[in-house]
Amino acid sequence: RKEVEQDPGPFNVPEGATVAFNCTYSNSASQSFFWYRQDCRKEPKLLMSVYSSGNEDGRFTAQLNRASQYISLLIRDSKLSDSATYLCVVISMGSTLGRLYFGRGTQLTVWP
Amino acid sequence: ETGVTQSPTHLIKTRGQQVTLRCSSQSGHNTVSWYQQALGQGPQFIFQYYREEENGRGNFPPRFSGLQFPNYSSELNVNALELDDSALYLCASSLPNVGELFFGEGSRLTVL
Numbered sequence: 001r002k003e004v005e006q007d008p009g010p011f012n013v014p015e016g017a018t019v020a021f022n023c024t025y026s027n028s029a030s031q032s033f034f035w036y037r038q039d040c041r042k043e044p045k046l047l048m049s050v051y052s053s054g055n056e057d058g059r060f061t062a063q064l065n066r067a068s069q070y071i072s073l074l075i076r077d078s079k080l081s082d083s084a085t086y087l088c089v090v091i092s093m094g095s096t097l098g099r100l101y102f103g104r105g106t107q108l109t110v111w112p
Numbered sequence: 113e114t115g116v117t118q119s120p121t122h123l124i125k126t127r128g129q130q131v132t133l134r135c136s137s138q139s140g141h142n143t144v145s146w147y148q149q150a151l152g153q154g155p156q157f158i159f160q161y162y163r164e165e166e167n168g169r170g171n172f173p174p175r176f177s178g179l180q181f182p183n184y185s186s187e188l189n190v191n192a193l194e195l196d197d198s199a200l201y202l203c204a205s206s207l208p209n210v211g212e213l214f215f216g217e218g219s220r221l222t223v224l
Contacts, residue, residue: 042217043216044155045215046213099160099170100155102155102156104152104153104154105153105154
């Protein structure tokens with residue numbers, strides 16, 4: 001079983017739509033969680049960290065459910081520039097420093 | 113830009129050949145991680161170097177090897193190339209024990 005599972009999509013939504021991505025992780029000892037964004041043929045970049053209490057950054061809201069080992073990302077009022085692949089990332093307890101487990105990514109296309 | 117630079121950006125090799133990929137980390141970062149990203153997949157951890165020592169390895173065979181230099185730049189070497197080694201190779205630098213990795217733009221390797 002993979003450490004991190006994501007629905008690869010693709011998700012195709014109109015501008016202004018609200019879209020949600022989900023991710024599950026297998027190691028209950030996982031300690032840190034992130035969403036990275038990767039534009040086509042570019043490198044991944046940190047979008048936001050995910051905290052137990054949930055956190056929001058503008059139009060983006062991240063949630064963590066430790067009991068269900070589930071992470072989500074909600075994007076409100078989608079913009080064309082949000083089109084990208086969103087990678088769910090987990091750091092597990094005891095893993096090598098800097099060893100991040102990436103999901104395969106969820107592809108989002110926002111159309112006009 | 114992240115300040116992490118990789119070279120070469122693109123290269124083509126044939127099966128059985130050897131390749132060396134290079135990475136200069138962001139100033140002040142003493143930890144370098146290497147990831148392999150196949151098409152349509154998330155990045156997979158190859159190994160990490162911290163202060164010139166290998167500090168963890170993913171599920172890759174010994175023909176994948178690396179080095180880190182005193183200035184914290186790093187090399188990834190792959191011997192006896194196979195077709196499945198075709199991928200984007202990403203270098204990421206960071207400070208120890210933090211979740212934000214700063215990725216270079218990657219080296220895209222094609223093995224024919």
